[in-house]
Amino acid sequence: MLDAFLAGAHQVFAFDTLIYMLIGSVAGIVAAAIPGFTVTMAIILTLPLTFTMDPLQGVSVMLSVYVGGYTGGLISAALLGIPGTPSSVATTFDAFPMARGGEPGRALSLGVWASFFGTVISTIILIVAAPPLALIAVKLGPWEYFSLIVFALTIVASLVGNSLMRGLIAGVIGLGLATIGPDPMMGRPRLTFESDILMPGLPFLIVLIGIFAISQLMGEVEDHGKNDNKGALIPDVIEFKTWAVMREVLMHPVNLVRSSLIGVFIGALPGAGGSIANLLAYDQAKRSSKTPEKFGKGNPDGVIASEAGNSATAGGGLIPMIALGIPGSAVDAILMAALMVHGISVGPRLIMDHADLAYGMFVAMIVASLMMLVVCVLSMRLFLRVTDIPKQFIVPTVMICCVIGAFALNNRVSDLYLLGAIGLVGYGLKSLDYPLAPLVLGVILGPIAETNLRRALMSDGDWTVFFTRPISAVLLAAALLSVIFSVRSVLKMRRKDRPATDEQDGD
Amino acid sequence: MTNGSEKSAAAGALAPAASRARTEFARLISYVVFGLGSVYLSMRAGELPTSRWEPLGAGSFPQLVFAVLAGLCLIAAIRAVIDIRKAGQLVGLAEGLCSWIKVRRISFALFGLLVVYLGVLPVAGFSLATFIFLLITQLMIAGISKKTIIQSVIAALIFSVGLNLLFAEVFNVFLPRGVLFAG
Numbered sequence: 001m002l003d004a005f006l007a008g009a010h011q012v013f014a015f016d017t018l019i020y021m022l023i024g025s026v027a028g029i030v031a032a033a034i035p036g037f038t039v040t041m042a043i044i045l046t047l048p049l050t051f052t053m054d055p056l057q058g059v060s061v062m063l064s065v066y067v068g069g070y071t072g073g074l075i076s077a078a079l080l081g082i083p084g085t086p087s088s089v090a091t092t093f094d095a096f097p098m099a100r101g102g103e104p105g106r107a108l109s110l111g112v113w114a115s116f117f118g119t120v121i122s123t124i125i126l127i128v129a130a131p132p133l134a135l136i137a138v139k140l141g142p143w144e145y146f147s148l149i150v151f152a153l154t155i156v157a158s159l160v161g162n163s164l165m166r167g168l169i170a171g172v173i174g175l176g177l178a179t180i181g182p183d184p185m186m187g188r189p190r191l192t193f194e195s196d197i198l199m200p201g202l203p204f205l206i207v208l209i210g211i212f213a214i215s216q217l218m219g220e221v222e223d224h225g226k227n228d229n230k231g232a233l234i235p236d237v238i239e240f241k242t243w244a245v246m247r248e249v250l251m252h253p254v255n256l257v258r259s260s261l262i263g264v265f266i267g268a269l270p271g272a273g274g275s276i277a278n279l280l281a282y283d284q285a286k287r288s289s290k291t292p293e294k295f296g297k298g299n300p301d302g303v304i305a306s307e308a309g310n311s312a313t314a315g316g317g318l319i320p321m322i323a324l325g326i327p328g329s330a331v332d333a334i335l336m337a338a339l340m341v342h343g344i345s346v347g348p349r350l351i352m353d354h355a356d357l358a359y360g361m362f363v364a365m366i367v368a369s370l371m372m373l374v375v376c377v378l379s380m381r382l383f384l385r386v387t388d389i390p391k392q393f394i395v396p397t398v399m400i401c402c403v404i405g406a407f408a409l410n411n412r413v414s415d416l417y418l419l420g421a422i423g424l425v426g427y428g429l430k431s432l433d434y435p436l437a438p439l440v441l442g443v444i445l446g447p448i449a450e451t452n453l454r455r456a457l458m459s460d461g462d463w464t465v466f467f468t469r470p471i472s473a474v475l476l477a478a479a480l481l482s483v484i485f486s487v488r489s490v491l492k493m494r495r496k497d498r499p500a501t502d503e504q505d506g507d
Numbered sequence: 508m509t510n511g512s513e514k515s516a517a518a519g520a521l522a523p524a525a526s527r528a529r530t531e532f533a534r535l536i537s538y539v540v541f542g543l544g545s546v547y548l549s550m551r552a553g554e555l556p557t558s559r560w561e562p563l564g565a566g567s568f569p570q571l572v573f574a575v576l577a578g579l580c581l582i583a584a585i586r587a588v589i590d591i592r593k594a595g596q597l598v599g600l601a602e603g604l605c606s607w608i609k610v611r612r613i614s615f616a617l618f619g620l621l622v623v624y625l626g627v628l629p630v631a632g633f634s635l636a637t638f639i640f641l642l643i644t645q646l647m648i649a650g651i652s653k654k655t656i657i658q659s660v661i662a663a664l665i666f667s668v669g670l671n672l673l674f675a676e677v678f679n680v681f682l683p684r685g686v687l688f689a690g
Contacts, residue, residue, distance in 0.1 A: 172572060
């Protein structure tokens with residue numbers, strides 16, 4: 001084991017590999033910072049460039065894009081309120097208010113350090129506990145998957161802004177949007193109204209960009225005359241307080257480790273990645289906090305939970321990939337494809353046949369996270385130049401980047417029309433105070449939920465199996481508890497408000 | 508005098524209530540639209556043929572989802588009606604709508620320009636359409652002056668022609684060329 005570890009480390013620490021990884025890290029951060037450019041897109045763009053490299057060198061570069069990308073999403077989430085990637089949706093909840101509250105540097109530093117520690121923790125777990133965790137993940141059948149998604153959707157209830165009901169409606173609208181297009185099992189077109197635009201379904205990325213980015217950009221120029229004094233979106237002076245924030249992050253060890261563990265576990269589940277992990281980690285941090293009312297208003301715990309959670313999925317996702325040959329996410333699937341191009345089959349025999357490669361990937365993860373940290377700490381000011389640019393430049397330009405991102409996904413002009421329509425709907429919903437995160441979560445989870453529900457009922461038509469399989473039953477019970485908890489807190493808040501209202505009425 | 512101040516105090520207390528009622532009314536309309544839309548979509552999904560290979564066909568899941576959405580919208584609409592009645596009279600709807608649109612006039616203008624841009628993009632090509640879109644939107648937001656015109660032209664050139672070149676040469680992503688430049 002040690003020989004393989006050292007052989008892998010030797011390859012990763014080669015000078016040219018380190019240079020390529022550094023470029024990959026910067027590219028990942030920059031790509032994910034642009035709303036509409038996901039980590040997946042950045043990795044896809046990197047893939048052809050790695051064909052000429054050695055397998056481990058190529059995978060190391062892609063891992064550095066991967067790790068950098070999970071952090072890059074933080075920049076636009078914190079500074080613009082637009083999640084650069086789906087995995088930074090929960091980061092907007094607290095990092096954006098913190099940045100708007102005059103502490104953009106702190107918000108970014110918190111996210112960077114949380115990402116770094118999240119990745120390191122997940123890599124340690126990947127090295128130590130890969131086999132048993134992968135065994136748990138592979139035991140989950142469609143019943144457990146469906147129950148897991150029900151649980152994830154009920155979490156929406158506790159994440160929503162001002163109204164439980166509007167949050168639920170938004171979540172179900174998301175599920176409904178996901179049903180448009182070919183059905184995930186048989187490919188039969190549904191609710192397409194014979195329209196060529198709707199025939200391929202609503203691509204998730206288009207919905208994400210439209211709902212979050214377009215509506216946010218339209219909101220930025222609202223009440224234009226009155227907001228002129230704001231000028232740039234962020235104050236001129238930004239203090240990062242890098243080392244003080246590092247200490248601050250380490251002062252929240254329970255939140256950090258819990259969020260990282262959630263990220264590792266979710267990352268190890270095939271199909272479930274950073275997009276779910278950041279919301280779950282955020283939710284758990286809020287629930288276990290003594291001051292949950294501070295969440296959503298710039299609470300550091302919220303930023304730490306979300307960023308540690310999403311970054312930890314990078315290590316978690318590699319667990320089933322390395323141990324079983326099952327990619328944990330789309331990005332892992334591309335990593336697998338990169339190895340297969342070099343004639344290496346990924347599966348249980350990977351560690352036995354190519355131990356240096358497997359352990360080299362572990363080393364590359366650590367190096368990539370260190371590189372991300374160094375790049376962010378040294379050049380965050382450079383990335384922040386974007387915030388010095390006045391609104392008249394940033395709003396239309398980001399809009400163009402969104403259009404390019406939407407177009408580059410499938411090279412389809414019709415996707416752009418969808419983008420415009422969804423953007424308008426998103427803006428309308430935002431104006432009426434509908435929370436947008438549940439809608440996006442609904443669109444991500446819809447096809448997974450449907451596929452697993454139908455698969456479960458295909459293998460056994462009995463609905464009670466969902467309650468008799470232990471893991472499924474636990475997840476459903478957790479979902480029920482989640483709803484009860486949310487309803488109880490809403491009732492509590494109403495009771496608190498009532499005396500004041502009654503007094504007013506009495507007067 | 509006392510009468511006057513009492514009247515203005517009463518009007519001040521009524522204003523937030525009326526505003527709340529107007530907001531709830533706008534939400535009520537959204538619940539009705541989503542509710543009716545989901546009933547229709549649920550019925551359309553129900554028309555899809557069932558599968559002979561599995562208990563749930565292609566239409567079952569969307570039918571279930573839209574039925575749940577219709578139920579949620581119904582509950583939300585009932586609560587909105589109760590809230591509107593609690594808040595008091597629903598007055599000043601037209602003025603409320605006017606001021607709502609006035610506040611968002613730049614947002615809507617930006618969206619209108621985006622729609623035109625997306626419509627023109629396949630014909631005019633990325634570089635030309637983007638240059639014009641960026642120039643107009645930047646001047647619309649910043650206002651027209653000698654300085655903003657120069658800045659906007661430079662920025663529009665960089666992010667139209669420059670981005671097109673970057674994506675074509677570096678990332679091999681070819682943005683729409685348009686019929687004007689296709690030949």
